[in-house]
Structures are given as C-alpha cells and as structure tokens.
Amino acid sequence: MNKPERIENETAELMHGIGQAAKAASHRLAIATPEEKNAALLAAAKALRAATPKILAANARDIEAAKAAGRPAAFVDRLLLDEKRINGIAVGLEDIAALPDPVGTVLAEWTRPNGLKFQRVRVPLGTIGIIYESRPNVTADAGALALKAGNAAILRGGSESHHSSVAIHACLVEGLREAGLPEAAIQLVPTTDREAVGAMLRGLNGSIDVIVPRGGKGLVQRVQEEARVPVFAHLEGICHTYVDQGADMKIAVPLVVNAKMRRTGICGATECLLVDKNARGDVLSPLVKALLDDGCEVRGDEATQKVDPRVKAAQPDDYGKEFLDAVIAVKTVDGVDGAIEHIARYGSQHTDAIITECEATAERFLNRVDSAIVLVNASTQFADGGEFGFGGEIGIATGKMHARGPVGVEQLTSFKYKVRGTGQTRPK
Template sequence: MNRPERIENDTAALMRGIGEAAKAASRRLGIATPEEKNKALKAAAVALRAATPKILDANAKDIEAAKAAGRPDSFVDRLLLNEKRVEGIAKALEEIAELADPVGTVLAEWTRPNGLRFQRVRVPLGTIGIIYESRPNVTADAGALSLKAGNASILRGGSESHHSSVAIHACLVEGLRAAGLPEASIQLVPTTDREAVGAMLRGLEGAIDVIVPRGGKSLVQRVQDEARVPVFAHLEGICHTYVDKAANMTIALPIVVNAKMRRTGVCGATECLLIDKNAKSDFVTPLVKALLDEGCEVRGDAVAQKADPRVKAASADDYGKEFLEPIIAVRMVDGVDEAIDHIAHYGSQHTDAIITEDEATAERFLDRVDSAIVLVNASTQFADGGEFGFGGEIGIATGKMHARGPVGVEQLTSFKYKVRGNGQIRPK
C-alpha cells in the first residue's frame, strides 16, 4: 500500500496512512534477504556522501533557528552536522550492513521424547516507532538498525532538527529504492504537529509494535506515561565515575576528563565524580584541577572546595542531576561500598564506572552496581552502540525487560518457536 499524500490539516488521517504503509512494508521486510537489506544500507551510505552539501545546508537552517531561539551550546552541539559527522553517519550505515543478520538465527533447539523438534528462532519485531529530539544522526541510525533487523520504522524527529532529518531521510529512501525494498520501510513523519506523537503512542491502530524515545527528560517521561505499546527507554543519564583508593592516577586523570568533557551533552557523560577518601595520596586536587582547567564547573563537598578555590559548594540537588553541560558534582566517599550505595540512591541505572587497580574491588563494583552498563578503567562516554560493535544504536535502554543497554539489531528482534513433527497427537 502506498502512503497517501500529506494531509496538512488532518494529522490523524496522515498518521493512519503512515501506519498502514509501515505495516505492509514490515511484512515484506520480514522475508527480505540479508543481501537486499545490506544493498539498501550501502546505497544509502553512497547517497549520504553525495548529498553532503545539501545535508549541511539543511543543517545550517536548523542551527540558525536553534541559536535564534537561545538554545544552549550543548543543545546546538547535539544538533550540529559537519563533513566529519556526515561521514561518520555514512560509515555507521556501512558498519551496520557488515553486521551478522540476526533474523533467522536459531537461539536454541531440542527434541522431546515424543519426537517433536523445537527451535527458538529470531524474528523481527514488526514496526518500530522512534521519537527523538535534536540529533539528526538518529534518523540514519534508527532507520538503518530497524531495517537490518527486518523491521519497518516510523521516525518522528523534533522540529529543531526537521530540515536535517528530511535531507538524511531522502538518502535512506534512495537506498531502499536501489535495493527494491518498499520506500515505506523507513518513513519520516512529515509534520511537526505534536498530535503525531500522540498518535504514535497510541500505536497507530496496531501498526506500531514498540516505541523508542530518544531525547530529553520531558519527552521520555511523556512516552513512558502515555504509550500503549512497549517502550525501550531511559529517563536520564545520571552517570558516575568512582576513583578508588587503588586507582592509577596516570590513567584516572584522562579518563575523568574525557568522561565529563568529551561531549557534555550526551547521555553517557559523567555527571558525578566520587573519590575514595582513603587514598594514601591526594587524588582530589589533581582531578578537580584537571576538570577546572578544561573549563568544567565543579560543584563539590567540603573536601573538594578545599582542593581548589574555584570549586563551588554543591547543593543537595546537584547529586542525582543530569547537567548535560560542563558542570560536575564531586563527593568524597568511604570506599567502594559507599560509592555503590551513592550510585544506587542517585543514579539512573544507565552507565557507571570505577577506576582501580584492585581486581577484587573492580569485580565487587561490576557485580553490585545495577546499571545497564558498568565499566572498569574506562570512560563512561563508551556508552554508545557503535563503541560496542553494534554499528550504532537507537538508544540506551535502562529497563530490565527485553532490551537493556545499547539497543542494536539483536535487541530489535523477538523470537518465535518452530515445531516440527511427524504425526504426533497429544494424549487425552
């Protein structure tokens, strides 16, 4: 079924048409070969590179509007595209194409005493609705990952990235066309009407099988509160880095600075630094100074304030806060167990890290911190599907049902049971 022409003043009718087209496309994608899907992704990467000037022109309009609206620098950075970032998007599409196709993978198989043969096999979810803000690269990542997993996708980007998303989406459609797959396999909602989001949350009359929100706290909260279909989401990225008394400061300093300052507006940025007060030497001063010298505002407890006069007093609200800016909260703790307790109380089960040379302490932290991603001696900014080898991600899921951590192609599948017999009937 072809998607109907845009109906300017009837968002409900528009969204129904999108849903119907996606449902039809999902049936075709469910039986698409790996070669077809990979051809679409590689052709889209070629189209992206060729369209780089158009994409950057479109992005410039979004950037100009964001600055005119007084958006903060961290917001503008999430929105910004340049040649390097467009190339990164194209490479991500190629990396996704090179991933093993999850559809049809046999997860388990066994035979019962009556001769019935069972297989648990990966299958697509169907149609995935992705609602996101400000990050135009999500248009490519979400569409490509959904396609690789055999799913249709309905993308609803924010108004602030609309021009950029439209330009990127056109390249994805070009790839689908080159592979002979339905153009409705990846649809971009053409209206910025907020009712379009409401229609998606209601499931488009059964057309949408799962919703993935990617954006600020208010967006994710709305999705979690109103969705009538399953949701893969995280509400906030309140990430911690704990520097243990057995840390090697040679690696601790660059890790801490990178974890906070590489990109302050991403969900994997460290928002709170915990330091073991039992260290034999002064860990606080060099860590705090390194952050301050990089332009980070430090809000700390009494010990941190004594380490450097530039440190501001932390309020109770600074712990458990997602700043998404060059601001970090610092607190001294009495060993790894107090660090774990702090994270359990203030964290968001997203990403947390320990820096230590003590293997037993590292394992204790890994086992007892109940977050989707837990790292040892590495930056929290590795909380990214691309860094996991997934080729990209739709988002980081912090729930515990179905998907947790970076949502890549495997997480965008379900499974079914194939049962083969030779005449068995069940006894009365």
C-alpha cells in the same frame, strides 16, 4: 472549533494510514533476505552522496529558520549539515549494511527426550516508531538500523530539521525502491503537527511495537509518561565514577578526567565522582586538581572543599544531577559499599564505573550496582553502541525490559520457537 477539529481528523487519518502501511511493509521486511536489505542500504548511501547539493539546500532552509528564531549556537550546530557530515551519514549506512544480519540467528537449540527439536530464532520486532529532535542524521541512522533488523520504521523528526529530514528520507526511499522493498518500510511523518506524536504514542492502533525517543529530557519524559506501547529510552545519564582505596592513580587521574571532560554533553559523561575516604595517601586531591586544571567546576563535600580553594560547596541537589556541562559533584564515601549505596540512591541505572586494583572489590561493585552498564577501570564515556561493537545504536535504554544498555540491531529483534517433530503427540 471547526478548523482545529478538521486538522485533528486529518492528522488522525494520516497517521492511521501511515500505521497500516508500516504494518503491511513489516510483513514483507520480515521475510526480506540479507541481500535485499543490504542492497537498499547501499543504494541509499549512494543516493545520499548524489543528493548532497539538494540536502545542503534543504538544510540551509532549516538553518536560516533556526537562526531567525534566535536558536542558540549549539542548537544550530546540531542541525548543521556539510559535505563531510553527509558523507558520514552515507558511511554509517554502509557500516550498517556490513553488520551481520540478526534475523534468523539461532539463539539456542536443544532436543527433548521425545525427539522434538527446539530452536529459538531471532525475528524482527515489527514496527519501530522513532521520535527525535534537531539532529537530521537520526533520519538515516534510525531508519537503517530498523531496516537491518527487518523492522518497518515510522520517523517523526523535529520541526526544526524537517526540510533536512525530508531530503535525507527521499534517499532512503530511493534505496528501498532500487532493492525492490516497499517504500513504506521507512516512512517520515510529513506533518509537524504535534498531534502526530500523540497518535504514535498511542501506538497507531497496534501498528507500532516500540517507541524510541531521541532528544532532550523533555521529549523523553513526555514519551515515557504518555506512551501506551513499550519505550526504549533513558531519561537521564547520572553516571558515577568511584575511585577505591586500591586505585592506581596513574590510571585513575586521566580516567576520571576523560570520564567527565571528553564530552560533557553526552549521557555517558560522569556527573559525580565518589572517592573512598579510607584511602591511605592522598587520592582525592590529585583527582580534584586534575579536574579543576582541565576547566571543570568542582562541587564537593567538606573533605573535597579542603583540597583546593577553587572547589565550591556542593548543594544537596548536586548529587543526582545531570549537569551535561563541565561541572562535577564530588563526594567522599565509606568504601565500595558506600559508593554502591550512593549510586543506588542517586543514580539513574545508566552507567557507573569503579577504579580499583582489588579484584574482589571490583566484582562486588559489578554485581551490586544495578545499572545497565558497569565498568571497572574504564571511562563511563564508553557507554555507546559503537564502542560496544554494535555498529551503531538507536539509543541507550535504562529499563530492564527487552533492551538494556545500547540498543543496536540485535535489540531491535524478538524471537520465535521453531519446533520440528516426526509426528509426536502429547501424552495424556
């Protein structure tokens, strides 16, 4: 029992120190000027480019270990860095530097009859804990977004990408140092001990204000279940596209194919197609055939199965399933209300779309579907901070507290009230 206990104590001590350092750094960051933060981001981008050979060497070690461990090709690809990807990470930092600084923005202002002037002003949240898996670029993206919003970041990367993350993190620290900001503004947990994650989920004695998990369902589930601090996350993206009787099929067919097939592994991919059974003319079969022809497996209800012999019979658990693959569930429903009901029952409050030419039906869908993102005549694959114009995102949240939808720099802030008076006292 002696050894594991010692390791646990060591990790606990290490993590406590990281929390304290982050808290101290967050106080400095809260009053950092936009110029200081941007200087750090630009210097980090420069350092990343200069360190390309070092980062590639570190990445080669991770890749070798992943291959030796027999990891699947998709896993290895997520892990892999090359010159182009490293340059992409540097460009990402420069893009974040170019964003408007959210801190200090006046969200609202008003004057009361007694002359008191009120302002609601954006301030940083504090410290963001980011727990991620194999993509080493999250080290830079997440650290940079946190920094831009004036927050300290504590990064806990996956053990599989550890060497790559360490090399990228060193460049971020170089940027902070050059800009005269505390190096502890962006910390990378130096141990791959799993207990470090547990300590973060408990909030490091009040040092972590919010946790953002980036990775598969297993990770997100563990974080949501165990975290004692707020979490910005989505467990699943069970996105629906509903094609209404009033749809323009010239729009609907390419849109449904794009919503499902552009990338099948992302959270905004449509997993279930709902088709209005009241449509006059044939709406269902061109949609289903286009999907099949594009290489998508279609699992449908009885009406759908009649359309094409390639359609498989949907099992009950195919509705509400996140396939993350070239597979789609298809169901005919009774108009927009049938679609709304189906989504309420099977959806994950992430992203859902309607294709219709009827404005009233569109509004009904927009108002009644209780998802973070609801779209009319657009692909669910637009569920992405970049596509929203947020200039990057740290993740997508399906909760309703604080952040919802793509979490960009603005969502990584809180606010305070500034009240300016001329000696006002409150009457008895």
